[in-house]
Amino acid sequence: NAGVTQTPKFRVLKTGQSMTLLCAQDMNHEYMYWYRQDPGMGLRLIHYSVGEGTTAKGEVPDGYNVSRLKKQNFLLGLESAAPSQTSVYFCASWGANVLTFGAGSRLTVL
Amino acid sequence: AQSVTQLDSQVPVFEEAPVELRCNYSSSVSVYLFWYVQYPNQGLQLLLKYLSGSTLVKGINGFEAEFNKSQTSFHLRKPSVHISDTAEYFCAVLNFNKFYFGSGTKLNVKP
Numbered sequence: 420n421a422g423v424t425q426t427p428k429f430r431v432l433k434t435g436q437s438m439t440l441l442c443a444q445d446m447n448h449e450y451m452y453w454y455r456q457d458p459g460m461g462l463r464l465i466h467y468s469v470g471e472g473t474t475a476k477g478e479v480p481d482g483y484n485v486s487r488l489k490k491q492n493f494l495l496g497l498e499s500a501a502p503s504q505t506s507v508y509f510c511a512s513w514g515a516n517v518l519t520f521g522a523g524s525r526l527t528v529l
Numbered sequence: 530a531q532s533v534t535q536l537d538s539q540v541p542v543f544e545e546a547p548v549e550l551r552c553n554y555s556s557s558v559s560v561y562l563f564w565y566v567q568y569p570n571q572g573l574q575l576l577l578k579y580l581s582g583s584t585l586v587k588g589i590n591g592f593e594a595e596f597n598k599s600q601t602s603f604h605l606r607k608p609s610v611h612i613s614d615t616a617e618y619f620c621a622v623l624n625f626n627k628f629y630f631g632s633g634t635k636l637n638v639k640p
Contacts, residue, residue, distance in 0.1 A: 462573075464629070523572055
């Protein structure tokens with residue numbers, strides 16, 4: 420089925436470790452987004468991309484980096500994980516007037 | 530920056546009763562408006578959207594929402610809720626290529 424796929428689904432890190440979350444979409448969408456979801460705070464935009472090779476900062480970009488080397492992939496990186504980055508991360512892509520979400524990646528930083 | 534306000538963090542309601550979940554947004558410029566639903570441990574699914582045209586928008590599962598430009602609101606309604614509607618609901622605004630979400634409203638439908 421067409422959609423947005425996130426890997427991994429779960430990850431536990433120690434403070435200071437690095438990791439990358441991968442988002443892949445097969446709908447040929449130009450626009451892709453990374454959000455974090457924390458209780459009582461809704462979804463907050465970390466970074467987004469309006470096309471291959473482009474990235475832009477969202478509301479809470481500090482501590483994260485992103486890359487969009489291929490149109491179908493949008494990577495979210497944590498260079499030095501902190502406990503404040505414990506969250507559920509959602510990737511989404513926008514096209515045909517629909518924002519489609521992945522199933523989420525739950526990250527715990529100890 | 531755009532802001533989206535969902536005043537009710539939790540709404541308890543009995544099965545078959547009507548419900549309204551409130552959403553207000555800050556921008557006065559043209560925006561696209563959405564409601565999403567999230568069931569436990571799942572991603573977000575689109576309920577309905579307003580892009581233009583009729584201010585009353587019908588979505589899936591019997592939900593509808595009304596766009597009110599003068600009050601900058603986009604309230605979600607359902608005339609008769611079911612136990613299966615228990616979930617968290619998010620209002621969202623698309624403004625200048627970015628989606629802004631409210632903090633969510635947890636709908637708890639009781640038998």
